[in-house]
Amino acid sequence: MSQENRLEKTNRINRLFDFYEPLLTEKQQMFxxxxxxxxFSLGEIASEFQISRQAVYEHIKRAEQVLEMYEEKLGLLSKYEHRIQDLEELNKTLYEAFGKIGESDEATLQHVHQIVNRLQEL
Known part of the structure; x- marks a missing residue:
């Protein structure tokens, strides 16, 4: 697996983990x-828990499958990513409109922009 693919996979698992961590077993969370x-490498984890590298690998693979299963059924990450894209598009549209509105509307635009920023932080 290339470094880029590994990084992409790591980022995806970390994002899924953010959403579904409470639904995993304690051992899955830990690994x-x-x-x-x-x-940590598989060997380092195996040493820490005094189990084989293969056992660590299997625990991690199973936990990844569980995360993907939750995402398939619940779609929380997908919905979140779509919401972020929509908010970014809304923000961009607001800034494009900013040049076309009068100064009296500037306060309203700034208020809407603040709301969009708060929504992006959720």
């Missing part, structure tokens, strides 16, 4: 944190 958040 995913060590592997994806803390960048």
């Amino acid at each position: 995913l944190k060590y592997y994806f958040h803390d960048d």
